[in-house]
Amino acid sequence: KAGVTQTPRYLIKTRGQQVTLSCSPISGHRSVSWYQQTPGQGLQFLFEYFSETQRNKGNFPGRFSGRQFSNSRSEMNVSTLELGDSALYLCASNRGEGYGYTFGSGTRLTVV
């Protein structure tokens, strides 16, 4: 059974650019959540999608956005990148209430 797949694994971008990260959840999982992980802030919730609808959003600026497609695959976009956006971005899928997350290995974004 395939796990949660995130692409790309590594990215280096320049300040001011934008970036799109992709996440393919486990087959049958309709909920996809995104987290930002940094050494200083830990795991911070970005947003959660279920059946193409954003159900929850964390306290991040509007530069961070996401979407989910009909096949449950999700993308997140960060525009006008800042140095502080350098982080590991983790996607997690979930098969429903009462079940824990399955995380992908993340995308390591470095902004220079």
Added chain:
Amino acid sequence: QQQVKQSPQSLIVQKGGISIINCAYENTAFDYFPWYQQFPGKGPALLIAIRPDVSEKKEGRFTISFNKSAKQFSLHIMDSQPGDSATYFCAARNSGGYQKVTFGTGTKLQVIP
């Protein structure tokens, strides 16, 4: 009120010893408390989870103890092994908040031979 406080930040335990990580929360609406284990270069992996109607849950060498009145829960790793060396995160979820999970700040565990 959404915070989950985790301690210690780091922990060194001898092989065969017991590792104990503690967490505390404020939001009484939390109703699901998972623990995640993360190895370098990997995403967190669900280790064990508990609901507040149970005071203890054991899976192999891993045990969660839950104290609802104190709003605290802890992870005990019995017979700690070098392969347990990883970062551990406690977490809490409010079902009313759909899948949003609030994580503790993590504990870096090192088990030395």
